[in-house]
Amino acid sequence: MGELAICRYCDTVHRRADVSVRATARCVRCGSPLYHGNADLSAMLAVALTATIAFVIANAFPLMTMSVNGRQTEATLWGAIVASYDQELPLVAAALTISLIVAPLIEIVLLLSVLVPLRAGARPLGFSWIMRAIHIMRPWRMVEVFLLGVVVAVVKLMGLASTVPGWGSFGVIVMTFALATLGSFDPVALWRRADEVRA
Amino acid sequence: MTRAIEIGLVACESCELVMRAADPITGTCPRCGERIDRRKPNSLGRPLAFLIAAAALYVPANTLPIMVTEQFPLHRTDTILSGIAFLWSEGSWLLAALVFSASVLVPMLKLAAMGVLLFTSARRSSWRPRGRTKLYRVLETVGHWSMLDVMVVALLAAVVQLGRFASIEPGPALIPFAGVVLMTMLASASFDPRAIWDHVGPRSVHERE
Ligand SMILES: [Zn+2]
Numbered sequence: 001m002g003e004l005a006i007c008r009y010c011d012t013v014h015r016r017a018d019v020s021v022r023a024t025a026r027c028v029r030c031g032s033p034l035y036h037g038n039a040d041l042s043a044m045l046a047v048a049l050t051a052t053i054a055f056v057i058a059n060a061f062p063l064m065t066m067s068v069n070g071r072q073t074e075a076t077l078w079g080a081i082v083a084s085y086d087q088e089l090p091l092v093a094a095a096l097t098i099s100l101i102v103a104p105l106i107e108i109v110l111l112l113s114v115l116v117p118l119r120a121g122a123r124p125l126g127f128s129w130i131m132r133a134i135h136i137m138r139p140w141r142m143v144e145v146f147l148l149g150v151v152v153a154v155v156k157l158m159g160l161a162s163t164v165p166g167w168g169s170f171g172v173i174v175m176t177f178a179l180a181t182l183g184s185f186d187p188v189a190l191w192r193r194a195d196e197v198r199a
Numbered sequence: 200m201t202r203a204i205e206i207g208l209v210a211c212e213s214c215e216l217v218m219r220a221a222d223p224i225t226g227t228c229p230r231c232g233e234r235i236d237r238r239k240p241n242s243l244g245r246p247l248a249f250l251i252a253a254a255a256l257y258v259p260a261n262t263l264p265i266m267v268t269e270q271f272p273l274h275r276t277d278t279i280l281s282g283i284a285f286l287w288s289e290g291s292w293l294l295a296a297l298v299f300s301a302s303v304l305v306p307m308l309k310l311a312a313m314g315v316l317l318f319t320s321a322r323r324s325s326w327r328p329r330g331r332t333k334l335y336r337v338l339e340t341v342g343h344w345s346m347l348d349v350m351v352v353a354l355l356a357a358v359v360q361l362g363r364f365a366s367i368e369p370g371p372a373l374i375p376f377a378g379v380v381l382m383t384m385l386a387s388a389s390f391d392p393r394a395i396w397d398h399v400g401p402r403s404v405h406e407r408e
């Protein structure tokens with residue numbers, strides 16, 4: 001019954017058909033997206049590698065630099081988390097750590113650990129466990145919200161002092177788009193590929 | 200248009216494998232090991248509990264200070280609303296509108312929309328199922344955008360650290376605020392949208408739109 005797809009919104013059964021890349025199959029009954037046509041393993045691997053580099057840039061470089069009377073201060077991603085921790089808001093610091101560092105990092109690393117062996121024609125170690133972990137982690141990453149947060153913070157500070165966005169922001173932009181692309185990947189294509197490899 | 204529940208099929212929530220299953224379902228997915236269920240467990244009670252928690256946290260989130268600004272000799276304590284009003288008075292209308300949407304409007308609409316979904320499902324309503332499904336999908340996508348203000352405040356606090364001449368500190372409202380976001384996300388995640396369609400009947404959707 002591999003060729004069936006069940007709408008997770010209304011429970012209607014569909015026969016799976018091939019859709020072109022970047023196209024989305026929709027449920028005939030409720031109009032919700034059923035699956036995406038995004039199933040090119042090599043393209044996926046390239047995007048995952050891009051996301052890895054973007055993650056490093058976003059974490060290693062300042063997101064913005066503010067200068068007042070010759071004094072400069074910088075905000076890094078980690079600095080923003082530490083700032084809320086220092087104000088005795090450890091829960092907020094934890095929420096930010098999970099949504100901005102842990103969740104995206106785990107998603108990227110897990111995807112790479114699946115994509116690299118599959119591309120090489122081997123079944124990845126712990127494949128089903130990894131696929132479930134990606135499924136569970138995904139809702140908790142909030143990189144795209146953080147991107148908007150950086151924009152708002154920079155604009156807010158412009159009135160107070162001269163503020164310029166840094167390379168870290170560039171990393172956040174690239175990571176946002178890379179993760180959005182990875183999120184639209186059809187997991188069924190990965191499962192199909194893994195089953196072929198095992199066979 | 201056949202529904203999976205009518206012909207004894209079920210899809211794994213994690214790997215989307217479609218399988219035949221007899222009631223009551225007690226197993227795990229043969230392919231990935233995920234627990235198999237026809238419907239999410241207690242799909243009205245759990246979201247209702249999260250919804251009530253979110254509504255309760257909404258009050259301190261909006262009344263406690265979210266940000267303390269020192270800009271010598273000025274000392275400002277802002278709640279979410281006063282911060283938006285300040286942005287507006289400074290002429291940053293677009294920014295004020297953006298923060299207002301993400302921080303005030305979205306959580307409020309989420310609470311209201313979740314309430315509507317739970318109420319209609321509890322009453323086994325067949326009213327506009329397509330529209331309600333769409334509403335649920337919107338809830339799923341906008342869910343985490345309310346974290347915007349929490350992130351802005353954390354960023355500002357990280358960069359504006361010039362002692363008493365200029366510093367920004369996050370306020371205690373951040374905790375209930377992040378709590379509202381978390382609770383509404385859990386509420387929509389524990390609701391089962393298939394419940395919307397379980398009482399619609401086999402008639403064509405278009406007759407009901
Ligand atoms: Zn559907």
Ligand SMILES: [Zn+2]
Pocket residue numbers: 211212213214215216228229230231232233
């Ligand atoms: Zn499964």
